[in-house]
Amino acid sequence: MPQEDDCLRAVKDFVRTELLSGKHDLDSLTTLPMPVYEAFAETGCANWWLPKEYGGAGKGLEVSVDIVAELAYGDAGVAFALFISLLSTTALALYGSDDLKTGYLTALAAGNGFAATLASEHEAGSELSRTATTVRREGDTLILDGHKAFSTNTAFAHFVIVIARSADNEKDYHAVLVPGDTPGLLVDKRWNVIGLRASGTYQVTLDNCRVPAANLLEGHGLRILEAGLNTSRVLIAATAVGLARRIRDLCMDYAKTKTVKGAPLARNDVFAAKLGQIDMQIAVMHDQCRTAAREQDEIAARPDAPAHLLRQGALKSAVVAKMFCGQAGWRIACEASEMFGGYGYTDESPIGKLVRDMRFASLIEGGDDVLRQLLYTRFVIPPAKRS
Template sequence: MNFLIDQQHQAIFEKAKAYSVECLAPFASQLENDRELLKAKMKEMAEQGFYGLGIPKEMGGHSYNYLQMSLVYEGLAYGSGIMSFLLQLQNNINMEIATFYEDIDPEILKVVPDLANGNKTTAFVLTENASGCDPSATNAYAELDGDVYHIHGQKDWITNAQDADYFNVMVKDGKDSQNMIMLFVEKGTPGLRYIANRERMIGNGIIVGSLEFDNCTVPKTNLLSANGFKEALKAIDVARVFTPAIAIGVAQQAVDSVAEYLGQRESFGKPILTNQGIQWQLAEMNTKIEAARCLLYKTAAVMDSGEPVATIAAMNKLFATDVAMEVTVKCAQLFGAEGFMKDAPIAKSMAVAKMLQIVDGTSEIQKIVVGRGIARQYLPRR
């Protein structure tokens, strides 16, 4: 397996990184709470060609593979982890609508070009207050009555809950059913109600809220998948390829920025960066980032091959996000008092790293996935 990035791949990464440094990083503070600026930057990213990455070209996208997409998100995260996260979330859902579902209604596919160019937005409606990232614990359900589904229940922690034009909604196939289905719900459908946004440590320019389905009715043709559980797990695996890419971009920027700072800041008559103890800390951090990057590239390559990816994707998510958290905390320490300032970029990087450890399954969930994989391999079969 070749881990060397060729010129084409390097160009993809450099374009994303250059854009993020020039056009995203200078607005980090404003993007934290200014929803209109955030929307404008999302539109700008669409104009720059960062939307529709995994959507086939014949449907208006770029036909990027998972490695190419990973490089885009790593590059964008160098300037803004939050914007990279929001973009990959949009692109993931859009790609799923375009390519994941086997018997999708042709009318639904007509929205894909608008998703590929950023004219329309989507949201993935999976989590609930009591279930988190465990799709099997879903309580919301839909009942089929003739040619329509009636959806009931509440979903929580939904990114773009207020702003999305379309929702991919996972519910039980009947109140007492164990089977899950995925339904396509358009904004403004009667019975669909946005509840409230909750402020977070970082990324409050993004609406993350709850949705209530009170006898929300959609046509039977809006069924995306009769095997929603399988589709949800596949979507989570996709996220566990790209979230680590964002973590790596955030971590690399933290190390680069503190190295530059310490090279210019003097203590006891010489730059702090000349201190061997400091150099060793930076060496350790850069080594861990590079190890995470290699695991990311391998995970993306496995995903591109079509081979089972769940275990290595969990390793990828666990390692990269834990590295990002460790690195940003250490870099904040090396920044000294500057690293403790509320408006310091490293403070935002730490908050993003913590967010990345939690979304798409916490680090503890990743350990469960990996541990169960080991147990299946070595426990006696019964």
């Protein structure tokens, strides 16, 4: 029998002792559960995907799917806070200079730190080519100015990757590494989000933010972002898997106590059919995540991975995994919440929080309207007719 991954084993213990034990408030808008993040670092698995050459555990995306699904079973906000640094570390590992990678990835691994990505803007929305944040060069310095609408982990990030347009040529887009303590990198506010409250998402301003020119990543900024999204989209999908499993188990617990027509709900045929359907959907969701993760792991192992991903951009399997898991997860959450009757619409039942948490999977890193259009223009239209 294959041995269980060491991090996956440690994560299961962490979920049981820290997330499911009720010790921490994981739904607060006033405080972030920093002690939970610190407890996770003590497992030795923080930033588990960072390459071994920089002091990380070097785990691939396929095992990350299982790690994140376990974390999300315990709490989706904690899972999100703990894995979303992957988006910026992937961009750095693929397109940063050797000095930049050695400096920042090593420090992140050693300090169990966090990284963030600053892409979204209020005005541009998902049309990232309308990004208004600018970067200009003055000698050996890059200067960034602009406003970023949403960015998770920025308030305590060791570094952030900023997507910006060249101030000199509006058709040029860049990705720039900005250390978290750079003057001019300003957190405006933490958003009052409806779910994932164990993570912090912020509105950020870049005001005359100066970094060395060597902090520029090599390649087209929007394609660099797409290369990173190929990994984080799969883990957003895996979060939906973990949430769906938790919802299924919660339904089973409830059905043992609820009586319908003189028998426990768990013995009712309608209930059995619903739970069978949910379990089938969870299995397909998990398979889709694994398929996408395996493709990404195979590409990452190739010596030409950076160039390949700049050409390819978004991987279809990652987009499909996020869309499918977001949609299936949402159906499961809605169906399950109805099962709890009026009780399910109160704060006395955990199902309400799980519904709020599940909503994120279809919204972030591209809503479904945007991703449907991406699939159409990149994969449905014949190659010769693509613009």
